[in-house]
Amino acid sequence: MMFAIENAHPEITYCPLLLPLASVLLHYVEESVCFECLVALLQEQTLKYLHQTRVEYEAFLMNFTKIAAKFIPQTHSYLTEQNESKEFLKNWIWIIFEDLPFSHLVRIIDCFLVEGLKVLYRVGLALADSYKKATGAKKSNDLMSSIREHARNIPESPKQLLKAAFQFRGFSRATIRSIQSKNQVKVRNKLSELQSPQRLGHNVTVATQINSNIISHSQLQGLWKWLPERIALLKPKLIFSTSEHGYSLISLYNQCQETEPLLLLVKSVKQEIFGAYLSTNLEERNNKERKLAFFGTGECFLFSLVPEQEKYGWVGLKDNETLDATNQMFIRAAGNLLVIGGGDGDGIHLKSDLNNGWTSYCDTFGNPPLASNGQFQCAEVEVVSFDTD
Numbered sequence: 309m310m311f312a313i314e315n316a317h318p319e320i321t322y323c324p325l326l327l328p329l330a331s332v333l334l335h336y337v338e339e340s341v342c343f344e345c346l347v348a349l350l351q352e353q354t355l356k357y358l359h360q361t362r363v364e365y366e367a368f369l370m371n372f373t374k375i376a377a378k379f380i381p382q383t384h385s386y387l388t389e390q391n392e393s394k395e396f397l398k399n400w401i402w403i404i405f406e407d408l409p410f411s412h413l414v415r416i417i418d419c420f421l422v423e424g425l426k427v428l429y430r431v432g433l434a435l436a437d438s439y440k441k442a443t444g445a446k447k448s449n450d451l452m453s454s455i456r457e458h459a460r461n462i463p464e465s466p467k468q469l470l471k472a473a474f475q476f477r478g479f480s481r482a483t484i485r486s487i488q489s490k491n492q493v494k495v496r497n498k499l500s501e502l503q504s505p506q507r508l509g510h511n512v513t514v515a516t517q518i519n520s521n522i523i524s525h526s527q528l529q530g531l532w533k534w535l536p537e538r539i540a541l542l543k544p545k546l547i548f549s550t551s552e553h554g555y556s557l558i559s560l561y562n563q564c565q566e567t568e569p570l571l572l573l574v575k576s577v578k579q580e581i582f583g584a585y586l587s588t589n590l591e592e593r594n595n596k597e598r599k600l601a602f603f604g605t606g607e608c609f610l611f612s613l614v615p616e617q618e619k620y621g622w623v624g625l626k627d628n629e630t631l632d633a634t635n636q637m638f639i640r641a642a643g644n645l646l647v648i649g650g651g652d653g654d655g656i657h658l659k660s661d662l663n664n665g666w667t668s669y670c671d672t673f674g675n676p677p678l679a680s681n682g683q684f685q686c687a688e689v690e691v692v693s694f695d696t697d
Contacts, residue, residue, distance in 0.1 A: 309334075317350060318513070322362035326350075328405040330360075331419050355424030361500065365526040367491035368499070370427070372432055373397045374487050379476045380433050383440045392451040395619075398454070400432045407459035408435075426484060430473035437472065438464055486631040489606040490624045491688045496536060496607065518546040522575040522688050527613050531571075533542055534619045535585065536607060539569060539694055548691035555662040555686070557646055564691055566591045571692040572648065574656070574665075577685045581614040582678035584648040584656055586639055593641035602650055604638025610648060610655045610673045620655075620675035634671040662689050 309330050313320070326346065333342045349357040356670050359365045376384040377398075387393045396403075404416065419427045426556075439458045441496050448454040462469065523531070531542050548563040564570060568589035587607040610620040622638075637650030649655025651671025656678065658665045664685055667678040 309339060309343060309346075314349075319359045322365055323350075323358055323360050325364060325401070325405075326360055329417070332413065335414075349421075352424075357420070357424050359425075363492050363495045364488075366495045367488050369398055369401065370491040370495070371484065371487045372400050372429060374491075375429050375484075376433060376436060377482075379479065381435075382436055383436050386440050386445055387436060387451070390447050390451045391449070395452050396455060400436075401428060403435065403456060403459050404428060404431055407456045408462065409460070412462065412466045413471060413577060415470060419470060424481075426479065426481060427473070429484070430476060430479065431469065433476060434473040435459060435462075435468055436468070438462060455492075464550065466590075471526045482633060486624060486636060489622075489636065490631075493606040493622070493625060494681065496538070497539075504637065509689065518544050518692055520546060520573065520690055520692075521549060522573045522581060522690050523613060527581070527617075530617050531611065534609065534611060538561055543695035544571070544692050545695045546690060547693045548689075550686070550689045555689075557658065557660045557662055560646075560662065560689070560691060561590055561593075561641070564590050564693070566691045569694060570658070573688075573690040573692065574658075574684075574686060575688040576679055578680065579614060579687075580612075580679050580684065581654070582612045583609070584611070585609050586648070588638075590640060590641050592639075600641045602637040602647075606638075608638040608648070610675050610678065612678050620673040622656055622672065623674045637670070637672045649675065658686075658689070662686055 310327060310390050314328065329349075330342060330346055333345055337345070350360065359368050373384075376387075387396060405413065408416070416427065435455075439455050442458055442463060443454070464472065518528075520528070528544075547567065548560050553559045553563055566585065566589045570586040570590070571583060573581070573583040573585060585608055587605045588603055592603045606622040606624050608622060612618045612620075623635055634651030638648070640647040640650060644660045646658040647654045647656065649670035649672045653668035653670045654666065655670040655675055656665065656667050656675050664683070666683045668682055669676060
């Protein structure tokens with residue numbers, strides 16, 4: 309079954325929950341039906357049943373710590389005061405799949421098929437609360453073994469456990485998405501540090517090859533220090549410039565196509581230089597399954613190089629930041645506009661002719677206007693990609 313899915317969907321690189329989910333389904337349906345069900349779950353984007361990369365999956369596990377602190381604060385404090393709490397918070401999902409009685413798991417999967425991953429978080433919270441109640445809040449010398457044993461012999465029936473799981477109010481998908489976005493950035497940074505021992509500055513020497521009409525080599529060096537480390541190791545390549553390709557947003561889109569990530573550089577007629585790092589390719593604007601006008605991830609950021617050098621990262625990376633939808637408006641792209649940063653204003657707004665635009669404070673990046681008067685006229689616009697060759 310796993311080989312068949314691998315052949316049908318080679319783009320899936322990491323999906324640990326696929327195997328246990330298939331194992332449950334095969335108790336009830338034929339292999340061909342199971343395969344079709346799994347493919348449908350993998351393709352569904354609205355409810356998000358299965359994360360399909362290591363970054364997404366690791367962030368999914370990390371989310372539970374933040375969710376537990378928000379919805380079961382007393383139980384969260386009780387758990388984190390004990391040894392092995394980190395192991396539990398990292399492996400909570402496997403207690404659900406490996407230790408709960410099969411009768412409980414089947415009912416949980418039923419709910420999962422209706423509501424998506426959110427159900428698994430709910431059950432994790434209910435299970436943690438159940439453990440604290442059963443132990444009388446007494447601490448254990450072996451937390452993981454103790455919780456696993458409790459799960460195997462859980463006193464609540466499937467109905468009681470799910471009733472407890474669905475008691476949490478205000479548990480929205482928007483909340484989960486915001487936590488997921490923040491943790492994906494942390495996971496990417498962590499993985500890049502493990503895989504790339506080189507320092508950023510050592511790789512900036514290739515920057516001279518882009519022949520930019522906007523920024524100098526020294527300015528690019530300053531900008532390079534703000535890039536994710538795995539990207540800073542790559543070779544920059546100038547793929548669009550208004551001097552070569554004309555003042556047209558459609559031309560910009562055509563040159564970028566499905567390339568990601570990207571650096572957008574803008575120079576105004578007043579010699580101000582600013583721009584944005586775009587983590588997601590601009591072809592996402594044509595994704596008909598996307599229901600929101602904005603797309604992108606928390607790796608996006610705005611920056612100013614002249615008159616001053618300053619980076620304005622996603623506000624969601626601040627530990628105590630309370631997020632809502634206006635804090636997650638990263639990129640909006642259409643035939644008549646390109647906007648980077650939204651919420652109470654546009655961080656950068658370029659019109660279709662790439663001649664004029666404006667910049668203001670936005671909730672997503674918490675930036676000041678990047679041009680002196682807010683409104684600006686473009687002298688040059690360029691886009692830089694990152695070449696792996």
